Every structure is written in C-alpha cells, then in structure tokens.
Amino acid sequence: xxxxxxxxxxxxxxxxxxxxxxxxxxxxxxxxxxxxxxxxxxxxxxxxxxxxxxxxxxxxxxxxxxxxxxxxxxxxxxxxxxxxxxxxxxxxxxxxxxxxxxxxxxxxxxxxxxxxxxxxxxxxxxxxxxxxxxxxxxxxxxxxxxxxxxxxxxxxxxxxxxxxxxxxxxxxxxxxxxxxxxxxxxxxxxxxxxxxxxxxxxxxxxxxxxxxxxxxxxxxxxxxxxxxxxxxxxxxxxxxxxxxxxxxxxxxxxxxxxxxxxxxxxxxxxxxxxxxxxxxxxxxxxxxxxxxxxxxxxxxxxxxxxxxx
Amino acid sequence: xxxxxxxxxxxxxxxxxxxxxxxxxxxxxxxxxxxxxxxxxxxxxxxxxxxxxxxxxxxxxxxxxxxxxxxxxxxxxxxxxxxxxxxxxxxxxxxxxxxxxxxxxxxxxxxxxxxxxxxxxxxxxxxxxxxxxxxxxxxxxxxxxxxxxxxxxxxxxxxxxxxxxxxxxxxxxxxxxxxxxxxxxxxxxxxxxxxxxxxxxxxxxxxxxxxxxxxxxxxxxxxxxxxxxxxxxxxxxxxxxxxxxxxxxxxxxxxxxxxxxxxxxxxxxxxxxxxxxxxxxxxxxxxxxxxxxxxxxxxxxxxxxxxxx
Numbered sequence: 045x046x047x048x049x050x051x052x053x054x055x056x057x058x059x060x061x062x063x064x065x066x067x068x069x070x071x072x073x074x075x076x077x078x079x080x081x082x083x084x085x086x087x088x089x090x091x092x093x094x095x096x097x098x099x100x101x102x103x104x105x106x107x108x109x110x111x112x113x114x115x116x117x118x119x120x121x122x123x124x125x126x127x128x129x130x131x132x133x134x135x136x137x138x139x140x141x142x143x144x145x146x147x148x149x150x151x152x153x154x155x156x157x158x159x160x161x162x163x164x165x166x167x168x169x170x171x172x173x174x175x176x177x178x179x180x181x182x183x184x185x186x187x188x189x190x191x192x193x194x195x196x197x198x199x200x201x202x203x204x205x206x207x208x209x210x211x212x213x214x215x216x217x218x219x220x221x222x223x224x225x226x227x228x229x230x231x232x233x234x235x236x237x238x239x240x241x242x243x244x245x246x247x248x249x250x251x252x253x254x255x256x257x258x259x260x261x262x263x264x265x266x267x268x269x270x271x272x273x274x275x276x277x278x279x280x281x282x283x284x285x286x287x288x289x290x291x292x293x294x295x296x297x298x299x300x301x302x303x304x305x306x307x308x309x310x311x312x313x314x315x316x317x318x319x320x321x322x323x324x325x326x327x328x329x330x331x332x333x334x335x336x337x338x339x340x341x342x343x344x345x346x347x348x349x350x351x352x353x
Numbered sequence: 354x355x356x357x358x359x360x361x362x363x364x365x366x367x368x369x370x371x372x373x374x375x376x377x378x379x380x381x382x383x384x385x386x387x388x389x390x391x392x393x394x395x396x397x398x399x400x401x402x403x404x405x406x407x408x409x410x411x412x413x414x415x416x417x418x419x420x421x422x423x424x425x426x427x428x429x430x431x432x433x434x435x436x437x438x439x440x441x442x443x444x445x446x447x448x449x450x451x452x453x454x455x456x457x458x459x460x461x462x463x464x465x466x467x468x469x470x471x472x473x474x475x476x477x478x479x480x481x482x483x484x485x486x487x488x489x490x491x492x493x494x495x496x497x498x499x500x501x502x503x504x505x506x507x508x509x510x511x512x513x514x515x516x517x518x519x520x521x522x523x524x525x526x527x528x529x530x531x532x533x534x535x536x537x538x539x540x541x542x543x544x545x546x547x548x549x550x551x552x553x554x555x556x557x558x559x560x561x562x563x564x565x566x567x568x569x570x571x572x573x574x575x576x577x578x579x580x581x582x583x584x585x586x587x588x589x590x591x592x593x594x595x596x597x598x599x600x601x602x603x604x605x606x607x608x609x610x611x612x613x614x615x616x617x618x619x620x621x622x623x624x625x626x627x628x629x630x631x632x633x634x635x636x637x638x639x640x641x642x643x644x645x646x647x648x649x650x651x652x653x654x655x656x657x658x659x660x661x662x
Contacts, residue, residue, distance in 0.1 A: 193508075200509045202525030208512075216511030218587050218627040225626040278527050307626055310619035317534040317616055318527040 056081045065091045065163050066118070068105075069126075071281060072098035072289035072328070079108035086116040091160050093149070097122025099181045099290040100297075100333050102152050103347060107334035121151040121160045124180040127170055148174035148183070153350040176348045179239040185247045187290030188227045190282035195314050196222060198278050206276035211269035220260035225307040227259070233294055236301045237340060278318060287315045292327025300330055301340060365390045374400045374472050375427075377414075378435075380590060381407035381598035381637070388417035395425040400469050402458070406431025408490045408599040409606075409642050411461050412656060416643035430460035430469045433489040436479055457483035457492070462659040485657045488548040494556050496599030497536045499591035504623050505531060507587050515585035520578035529569035534616040536568070542603055545610045546649060587627060596624045601636025609639050610649060 053059050060066050060082060068078050075094060086092065086109070094101040102122035109116070129142035147170050151157045154176040164171055174180045194201065197214045208214065215223070227244040234241035248254050248262045256262035263269060275282060291312050298305040316323045330336045335343050345352050362368050369375050369391060377387050384403060395401065395418070403410045411431035418425070438451035456479050460466045463485040473480055483489045503510065506523045517523065524532070536553040543550035557563050557571045565571035572578060584591060600621050607614040625632045639645045644652050654661050 196505065197508050198527040199502075199506050199523050199525040202527055203517075203522040213512040214508050216508040218507040218511055221629065222623055222626050306622045310622040313615045313619040314531055314623075317531050320530065 057085045060085055060090070063090060065093060065160075067093045067095050067164075069095050071285045072096075072101055073285055075101050075105055076108055076332075079105045080112065083109050083112040083114045083116075086114070086118045088115075088117040090116070090118040091151075091163060092118050092120045093160065093164060094120070094122040096124060096126050097177070097180060098285065098328075099184055099187060099293040100177075100328055100335075101181070101289075102150075102177045103181070103335065104328055104333040106152055106350070107332075110334070119151050119153075119156045119160060121149055121157070122177055122180050123171065124148040124174060124183050125186065127168060144170060146170060146172050148172055148180055150174040150177045150180045152177055152347060154348045175239055178234070178237050178344070178347050179241065182230060182234045182237070182239060182294070183241045183247075184230075184290050185227075185242075185244050187286050187294070188223055188230060188244055190286045191291060191311050191315060192223045192226055193219065194275065194278055194280060194282045195311055195318070197274060198318060201274050201276070201278050204274075206274035208274055209270070210272045210274040211263055211266070214274055215260060215263045217258075217260050220258065220263065222307060222311075224259045226311065229298070229303070229305040229308050230294060232303050233298055233301075233305070236303045237297075238344060283315050283319060287312055288323045288327030291315075292323055292329060293333070295324075296327075296329040296331075297335065297343075300335070300337070366394045369394055369399070372399060374402060374469075376402045376404050376473075378404050380594045381405075381410055382594055384410050384414055384598075385417055385641075388414045389421065392418050392421040392423045392425075395423070395427045397424075397426045399425070399427040400460075400472060401427050401429045402469065402473060403429070403431040405433060405435050406486070406489060407594065407637075408493055408496060408602040409486075409637055409644075410490070410598070411459075411486045412490070412644065413637055413642040415461055415659070416641075419643070428460050428462075428465045428469060430458055430466070431486055431489050432480065433457040433483060433492050434495065436477060453479060455479060455481050457481055457489055459483040459486045459489045461486055461656060463657045484548055487543070487546050487653070487656050488550065491539060491543045491546070491548060491603070492550045492556075493539075493599050494536075494551075494553050496595050496603070497532055497539060497553055499595045500600060500620050500624060501532045501535055502528065503584065503587055503589060503591045504620055504627070506583060507627060510583050510585070510587050513583075515583035517583050518579070519581045519583040520572055520575070523583055524569060524572045526567075526569050529567065529572065531616060531620075533568045535620065538607070538612070538614045538617050539603060541612050542607055542610070542614070545612045546606075547653060592624050592628060596621055597632045597636030600624075601632055601638060602642070604633075605636075605638040605640075606644065606652075609644070609646070 102120045106120045125147055127144055127147050128140045130138050130140045132138045149171045151160045157173050161171055193214050196219045231241050245259050245262050252266045252268050254262050254266040256265050291308050295305050295308050312323050342352055411429045415429045434456055436453055436456050437449045439447050439449045441447045458480040460469045466482050470480055470482055502523050505528045540550050554568050554571050561575045561577050563571050563575040565574050600617050604614050604617050621632050651661055
C-alpha cells in the first residue's frame, strides 16, 4: 500500500518530537549511535522499537540512555527479526518481497510488552508478544546461519563472486554440523538465562514447514531456499553486523556465565582474521551494555524489570 | 629405479631384527602403534627414522619406548616432510610423481643427526641436517595449508566432490588471511622454543620460487599448483592426520608456554565439529609425548639432548 510521510528530516529532535512510537530500523551497529543522538530528546511516555534488535539491542539502547543521565525513560522494545524480507535495489528504493506472518517483540520492562503491541499493531499486526528481550535477543537464527555459511564458503564466494546456491550448495553435511553446534551453544545460553528458545531445526519447521532428521536434511527440504544466491563478497552484513552484534554478545555473556561456546568463538576468530578486525573488541560485549560482571539473576532483573531492585 | 625387497613380513620382530635403519613410513596417527610394537625388539645401536614425523613424532616415539621401560635406546630421527610427492593408485601400487630435492632431518639427541644422515644418505641423498626435532616438527607447512583449506572449502568439497582447483580457487584472499594467521602462530611457537622457522611465504619462495607481497599472491603465482584438484571428500588425511598430529600438538604446546593460538584452536574446533570427533583429546598433546608441564628449557633438553640432565 501507500502512505504519506509527514516529515523526512536528518534532525533527530524533529524526527522524534511528539512521536508515540520511535521505530529504529538500522543495522545493529548503528543502535548505539541512534541512542546517543536520541538521548537528549526522548521522553518517558515514548516507546522505542528496535526493528530488529539483533542480540541485546534493547539492552544496549537502554544502557546508553542511562549512561547519558538523561531524564527521559522511554520504554525500549526490540523485535526478534526484521518484519520484511526485503532488499534495497538502489540508493532510493527498496523492494519488499515478503512481510513475515509473525514477529516476536518484547519490551523492557517485560510487563509493558502488551501495551507496546497495542500501539504498534494498529500499523503492523504481525508483531506478537515474546517472553522478554532475552528471548528476542537469543532466538536469533540469522546469527547462526549467516556468519557460519559466509565463513565456511568464503573462498567459494570470493572465487565465484557468489555464483552458487547459498543454502542448497553452501550448506553441506559438514557445514550443517558447524551450524548445529553453534546453534546448540546458543540454546545453552538461553537455558542459562532461563528462556526457552527454538532450535534452528524447529525454526525451519515453524517458518517453512520443512522437516528433516538433521539440519542438513531440513535445509535441503526447504523450497524457499532454492534460488537464493550467495552474497557476492565476504564484506557483507552477514559478517559485519551478525558477528559483532550477535555472535560476540553471545560469546561474551557465555564467558561470564560459564557457558562454553567454542564453535561461536571459533567463528568470531575466523571472521576477525578474514577481515583484519578484532570483532571481540568492536562488538557488543556485556561490558558495553551494562551487564559486565552481573549474575544471571541480575541480568534477568535488568532485562525483565528494567533494573535492579 | 628398481630394488629387490629382501623381506616382506607382518611380523615386526622379523622386520626390524638386524636392521641398521628402521624407516617408519606411516600416517602420524600410526607412530604410537608402531612404537609400541617395536619396543620389545629395538636395540640401542639401531636408528629409527620417521619419514615424516609430522609434529613431535620423534618425541612421541621416544616417549612410548621409555614408558615401556625397554632396554633398547635407539636413536630416533624424523624428517620434516615426506620425501616423495606420491599417491597410491590402488591397493598394491603407488605412483611417485616427484622426489623432493631437499628434506630436513633431525635426530634425538641432535648431535647424532650427522651420523644418521651418513647412514640414510647412501640410499636417499636428499636428506639434509635440521637443527633439531623442534625445527623439523614445527616447520610443517602442510599443517597450515591442508586443514585450513579443507575446512574453509568444506561445503564446496562436499557439494562438488572436489571438482575445483584446490589452491588456485580454494585459496581466496580471505582464506589466505586465515592461513597467514595460523602460520604466524606456528612461527611464534618456534620463537618460544628457540628455533627459527620459515614462514609459509618464505617456503613457497624456497620450494617453488614463487613470490608475492601476500601469501595469496604467492600461491596464485605458483604454477605447480595449477591442476591440483581438491580432495573429493572432507574425510581426508588433510583433516584426520594433520589436525590431531600437527595442529593439536601446536595448540597444546602453545597453551603450556603461554603462546596464544586462537586461529589454530578455531581450526581444531571446527574440524572436530565437522567430523563429530574431539581431536583435542584424540590428538598428540604434550601430555602424550612426555612434555606436559615442562618448561621451555626442559623441552629443549629432551628434544635436543634426549633427556633431562
């Protein structure tokens, strides 16, 4: 459909003044920047929705506001994934291929999730309630699929410029074992933090009704993956966004809680080497979102209630 | 040329009795087995040559003999790489494509290296003296090239059954950065143990006269790599031998000496996940070769002199 845009501006104050809901639709690497710019102007009766938050986006946004010691205490929410399957086609256009049927959303504090949903569902009825932002943050299947596939097909991406079937050829039995191992580490983090997550295989079944006794079989049985080509370069958001903003926070919280993440750590290491970056230091670590040194109980208090009692 | 085989036997005693030199030409995963079988029969005036030793093969062989408390104390030597470029073509035949010009060899104790060379060079003049077995063990370029390339091309190997140029397509700029990082960790281990090693790039220049400002450029400039196809499966000695018998001992000695090996560790992790094995526990660790807990000085005393004073 079509809608009239009331205001287009690069002035953050104008953009957010008098808005009921501020929806932030940027790569997760931009969340901190947006939070810093919004901080002086946001009010306590506003709602900020990160669409999506990747891993711990809402927690980082809240932490930045509090660090700036501003008076506004908006409700911060995040979605588990982006609501659109879309690509930008040139600098001024985007193409929406699909609107997802159902996208979980959670607010901090979690008891405000229903209120946020009431506001945003007038425009976007696809949003549904998640338990809390730990669930939306960790039920991040893209974080498991994207970097693993890009790293394990790096040479093929570079020597063919992405001219192969990303899922149907890029996911082989060996590659899918790495994805399953990374996924099981993600599930273990959820267990440690008291949230029930979906495995990648369950998610494929829920999203695409594709079943299989292994992740490899389930991916090969997903017709929607047919025709999806690989990215043409390894300098892609599948690395630059998913590694620092999803894998790094997972590894970081795992280290703190004593949950072993050798596969996720190995993927971060190899991505760092391939891109000559230290994603561990660039990425979203527990220290950068105010969770450094906190216990499971305290992390849950912050994520679910918005702070320590 | 041709030569008459005096004895072919599966009886180890018959095989080694009265031999001056016992040359062990098996995958490194078999060194322990051979050492255990030889132990009751080897004598102190015999020479055992592991051709090649991979990483710390001679040290493992010596340690197994000593654990068995046998009287024979043969001189154990190892070569830095296999003297032949060869492939078996069926169960009873092998094809030697090339005999390498120069292959370093070192004995334990190191002062016996010239004596061993005198004996073996009557048949194989290609062997030259290395400083000691730490050098032959760590100057192992195959350990850097083989697992990295196999892991970073795992999906391509499985989806094409190896139908691509292993070096010229399998080594892309990103893959070569991982190889360079793994290689720099290997060099750091050599520095910690007091042996000067060749970088992979130096080795390419020495072996093939191929130069380049990066490892990627040097590999692409190596005509000998043209036509080398990838293995048809990831279930290959490039993983099953090189990971447990070369990368694991490197990571293991690095942990003991405080030399960081995140890239080598990541490669072992991913190989373990892909093959549903724990290569760290299966592989040649410092504990299994009698170096567990030993200082740099003690490791050098054992490797260079054959024991602690």
